[in-house]
Amino acid sequence: MARSKLTLQDVARTASDRNGGKGGRALQRIAKSKGLTLSYATVDRILAGKYESTPQRQTIEALAVLAEMPVDEVYEAAGLPLPMASLAEALPEGSDQLTVHQRRVVLDVIRGFVRDNARMADLEHELHQRPLHPNEMLRRLNELSIPDMDTEALHELLDQLALLIPDDADEGVFVRAEARAREVLERREAGGSDLEDPPQPDGVTPAAGELRVPVNPRHAVGPLSQGWVPPGLTESGEARYSERRPRQSDYDRAADDSGPSLLEADDARAAALGEESQDPGNEEPA
Numbered sequence: 001m002a003r004s005k006l007t008l009q010d011v012a013r014t015a016s017d018r019n020g021g022k023g024g025r026a027l028q029r030i031a032k033s034k035g036l037t038l039s040y041a042t043v044d045r046i047l048a049g050k051y052e053s054t055p056q057r058q059t060i061e062a063l064a065v066l067a068e069m070p071v072d073e074v075y076e077a078a079g080l081p082l083p084m085a086s087l088a089e090a091l092p093e094g095s096d097q098l099t100v101h102q103r104r105v106v107l108d109v110i111r112g113f114v115r116d117n118a119r120m121a122d123l124e125h126e127l128h129q130r131p132l133h134p135n136e137m138l139r140r141l142n143e144l145s146i147p148d149m150d151t152e153a154l155h156e157l158l159d160q161l162a163l164l165i166p167d168d169a170d171e172g173v174f175v176r177a178e179a180r181a182r183e184v185l186e187r188r189e190a191g192g193s194d195l196e197d198p199p200q201p202d203g204v205t206p207a208a209g210e211l212r213v214p215v216n217p218r219h220a221v222g223p224l225s226q227g228w229v230p231p232g233l234t235e236s237g238e239a240r241y242s243e244r245r246p247r248q249s250d251y252d253r254a255a256d257d258s259g260p261s262l263l264e265a266d267d268a269r270a271a272a273l274g275e276e277s278q279d280p281g282n283e284e285p286a
Contacts, residue, residue, distance in 0.1 A: 006077040008055065008063075012046040015066035023047070023182070024162075027066060036062035041162035048185070050155050057083065132160055138173065146180050151188060154181050 016022055019030055024040030024047070031038035037058040045051040055078050064071040075082050084090070087110075098106065132140070137160065149157065161178045 006073060008046055008051065008074075008078045009049050011063050011067050011069060011074050011077050012043055014069065015043075015063050016047065018068055019066060031062045031066060034062075034065060036065060038062040038066075039162070041159045044158055044162075045155060048155060048189075050152070054078075054080070132164070134164060134174075137161070137164060141173070141177055146177070147184050149181075149184075151185065154185055157181055 015027060019027060022030070024042075024044035026040075027043050028038050028040035039059070042051065042055070042059055043063075046055075060074050060078055060080070061071055063069075064074040067074070072082055146154070146157075158178060158181055161174050161181070165172070165174050165178065
């Protein structure tokens with residue numbers, strides 16, 4: 001039976017197995033400790049079979065080291081040729097005899113190719129490495145339900161979170177969101193059911209012991225932010241955002257529930273103060 005062709009996903013899985021089954025973030029730290037460069041968002045997408053870009057040389061070489069595989073095999077798995085020798089070494093004999101005009105033409109062509117390659121690399125990097133503002137990410141986390149997201153959207157969320165979470169972060173709202181997204185993905189890949197969102201009584205009031213995180217005084221995020229307090233927010237400030245002030249509708253509802261007794265009490269208070277009744281039904285016709 002012929003051996004199946006090695007893929008980049010196979011290499012990433014081998015790298016994970018060689019390092020205790022670690023995921024992208026842990027592999028990134030291990031690579032960094034070895035003086036290598038590896039994006040854990042890239043590794044996660046490769047592991048999930050969702051990576052469609054062309055891997056950079058540093059990614060291939062880091063995976064080769066972590067997977068303990070020859071680098072030429074990893075290049076082949078990525079569908080890329082081995083890095084070529086220096087162009088100067090590949091120039092044919094007699095190149096030094098080109099005229100000034102001929103050299104200018106050759107160099108202009110080379111510069112054009114270099115410029116185009118650099119522009120394409122910048123565009124690809126910008127596409128995959130443009131992070132959302134933290135407040136915008138908090139707003140999105142407040143509005144979305146991670147178990148209801150499709151697989152591609154979950155991978156995109158992980159990519160964005162990867163750009164916002166420091167390498168050494170072990171806790172925080174973004175770390176918890178990342179862990180939850182990974183848990184949902186793992187359940188799906190294992191064929192299990194998705195997780196339910198933590199319950200909220202009415203979608204507005206936080207559950208017992210839950211703290212909402214302010215994005216600004218008009219916005220706050222939900223259960224994912226439990227225990228996270230923005231820098232510079234005092235204890236009194238924390239309490240201010242976690243408690244809801246009574247609304248007029250609350251007073252109106254209390255009056256309706258209490259029947260005439262509350263209105264009568266209000267009339268008695270008004271009479272004692274020499275004020276008119278607040279109940280329109282008690283007014284005498286003119």
